[in-house]
Amino acid sequence: MSEKITQEQRLDYLVKEFKADSDEYKDVQVPGDTEGKQRILRSLMNIRMPKTLSDDVLAVQDEYLTGRAKEKGIVYLSDIPIIRDGFSIWQGDITRLAVDAIVNAANSQMLGCFIPMHTCIDNCIHTFAGVQLRAECNRQMNHLRERFGRNYEQATAVPMLTDAYNLPAKKVIHIVGPIVQKRLTSALEKDLADCYRNTLDMCRENGLKSVAFCCISTGVFHFPNKRAAEIAVDTVEKWMADNPGVMERVIFNVFKDEDKEYYEELIQ
Structure with a gap:
């Protein structure tokens, strides 16, 4: 057959x-x-x-x-060129990447996107990981609700680590980015920097040597794309300088041409 x-x-x-x-x-x-x-x-x-x-x-x-x-085609680290200092930019579907961890832009419920066929990264990751991913996120959230109360929601910039199940990646790091409702503030910029810093801390603590970041908060959370890219690159550069040799590869995964151009300007 x-x-x-x-x-x-x-x-x-x-x-x-x-x-x-x-x-x-x-x-x-x-x-x-x-x-x-x-x-x-x-x-x-x-x-x-x-x-x-x-x-x-x-x-x-x-x-x-x-x-x-x-069928979609698995993309390995060796397929992605290094631009400098272990930094890479890759444009495409993050669910194809065979890396130690991919980063999911989650919401505070941490259960994935429930909108049928929605094109957000949260929906894509949960779809191609399989139903076990939502089940694991739910178990972790139940444990957190036991500690912090039944109305607990995941705070901004606090990462959650899960298995990746049927994805080529080994792990998924779920993180809630800041939401820009009216205007961009220094507090929101700090929150976004914390998303990148705390994710890298989690990689270090769990022996994860390669990570692919999505463009956190730039979609329905309305963080300006260019400023988000500047914060992402600056934060990761500083973290890498403070933690030499910890990460072998950091990939900035972009989907839009606009974001690709911003990262290419920043990483040369």
Whole structure:
């Protein structure tokens, strides 16, 4: 049986099982084409609350997502040029990177994006990691609520480390960036710098030698892109100078051409 047919059978099985797992969408119509089925599966995964799933379904999900990762193309450190001092810029889908850790721009609930097919990085990471990621985030948040109260939400710039499950990366570091509501302030700039500094501290504490940062807070959190890039590069440069030899590679992962240009100007 060819890999393509096998993946199609896995997809059909997962759509059926995730539909059955959903009270609200168990009767949803499924398109006949592969892309349509993929949209349905992703949407069902996106809206699913953290709860147990049978080992059989998890095993097929893991096989399917591992196959999807190969289809998209895994990007290794050796594929990404070093610009200087262990710094790299890479434009593309962060879920393709085979690094020690990728950074997820999370929200204060820390459970991923529940909007079906949303294009935010939080949604993409949770989708291609698999449902185990939301479950682990939920367990960690439950432990924190036991300590700090049932209404606890993750504070800005406090990182959370999880496994990466079916992603090529080893770990995911989830962090809540500052939200710019009216105007940019020095306090918000400090919060963003703390996101980068605290993430690197977590890498050091856990022996993670390579990390890919997304453009924290520059999306729906409205942090100005150019200033965000300046803070990111400046903070990481200072941290690397204070911690020589700790990190082998820091990758600034960008998606927009605008951000790529800003980082290229800053790292020469």
